Amino acid sequence: MPTRIEVVADPVRDRCVLITDHLSPRRLPGPPGVVRVALVAAGALLLAGDQVRIEVVVSGPIRLEIVETAGTVAYAMRGSSARWDVEIELIDGASLQWYGEPFVVAAEADVTRSTTVRLEPGCTAEIRESLVLGRYGEIGGTLHTQTRAWMGPELLLAEDLDLSPENRTGWAILGQARCLDTVTTLGHRLPEAPHTLQLEGSGSIARRLVHQQHESDLGRTRMRTPATD
Incomplete structure (x- = not known):
């Protein structure tokens, strides 16, 4: 069973269904029109053989804010492996803000x-x-990562990264950087800026390559002001 966060906007009281697996979602206080949910590890993560799956479904004109209470460390796996899969579905005017903590x-x-x-x-x-x-x-x-995003039937973003030690030091990937920090917006674009890629459709990728994670300014700058498409 996956960890699941399901939010449905309602004129009387917004509905929020939370299901625990490797991670325990817990509702936090929030202003009208916003549902805030914290993700708390339900046990030691991330270990060999773990298959973490997180499902997020938001329906209606409401914003879901997901808060991670701590970073995640993937520990030595002695020849084994683990997975971390996230599935998100946004319906009928919904919005999502999820600023993840470091994944080490x-x-x-x-x-x-x-x-x-x-x-x-x-x-x-x-x-x-x-x-x-x-x-x-x-x-x-x-680390191998795969990102896919669809706006309706159209593919908005497809990115695969091979961040294995033998490949990631190439100049076109990380070079000498140790941290890859990314903010992806979908459904609106960020203002034009250095290190910000505008997608062909409505969306942007702002990225920082740094040696220490705290050197990135993406965590200190909430970039929710849409630019004109």
């Missing part, structure tokens, strides 16, 4: 991480993924 891939870890987002026209998402290859002083393990 320790030495000898092997992780496949996927994010899939499906939006109806009129919905928006803003997602931060902060990937850190290795704890301090380590050469981090292997």
Whole structure:
């Protein structure tokens, strides 16, 4: 059973269904029109053989804000591997803001991480993924990521990254950087700026390559002001 967050806008009281698996979602206080949910690890994460799956469904004119209470460390897996899969569906004017905490891939870890987002026209998402290859002083393990996003039937974003130690130091990937910090917006664009890629459809990718995660300014700057498409 996956971890699941399901939110439905309602004129009387917004409905929120939370299901726990590897992660425990817990509702937090929030202003009208906003549902805030914290994700708390229900046990040790991320270990060899773990298959974490998170499903998020938001329906109606409401914003879901997901808060991670701590970062995640993928530990040494001694020849085994683990997965971290996220499925998001936004319907009927819904919006999502999810600023993730650092996802650290320790030495000898092997992780496949996927994010899939499906939006109806009129919905928006803003997602931060902060990937850190290795704890301090380590050469981090292997990480493969896959990101797919659809606006209605049209593919908006497709990206696959091989962040294994032998490949990620290429000049076109990370070079000498150890951290890949990304904010992806879907359904609206960020203002034009250095290090911001505008997608062909309605969306943007702002990215920082840094040695220490705290050197990135993406976590300190909430970029929810849409630019004109």
